[in-house]
Each structure stands twice: as C-alpha cells, then as structure tokens.
Amino acid sequence: MAKAAKKKLVRREYTKEDVKTLKEHSKAQTPLEKISKAMKRTGGSLRQKAIKLGIPLGHRRRKAKVTKVAKATKTTKVAKTAKAAKKTVKTAKAKKAKK
Secondary structure, eight states: OOOOOOOOOOOOOOOHHHEEEEEEHHHTOOOOOHHHHHHHHOOHHHHHHHHHOOOSSSSOOOOOOOOOHHHHHHHHHHHHHHHHHHHHHHHHHHHHOOO
C-alpha cells in the first residue's frame, strides 16, 4: 500500500489585513484555536507574530486573582502599618511635650 502524500506547507507573508485581524482578535481575547481556524494559520505562527507585534494573544490572559490568604496578609500589613503610624505620632507628641 502506498503512503498518503503529506500536505505541503506553504509559507504566507502576513498582510496588513492579517495584522489588523490579529489585533482585533487580541482585543476581543478570542481563543487561539478559533483564531487559527479563522485565519488558516498555525497557533505557533500566530503566537510568534503576536510576540513580534508586542500584543497579547489568547483568552487566558488575565490579571492574577488575589487569594484569600493574600488578602488576609494585605489587611494585616495595613493594620500593622496603621498601628506603627499611630505609635510614631504618639512618640512625636510625647517628645514635643517633654521639650
């Protein structure tokens, strides 16, 4: 049995329209699979082009969420700094009173 011939890959340059489309998808946070099917390009190719353009790509890019533990440590830090600020004010008042 003869093997099926592999599909020959053809390199295509990115046109201005392709770049515009890629930027639109970036703003809309479209998943990479959908972009690659729509533009008929591989995911790797799209990622590389996005890196060269300096734009983020994909739907999973979000700011890291603050966990409950991190929130708790932030509030304790704020409370500690507030206490420290009150102490410094009290000590400053006490020093002025002594003079």
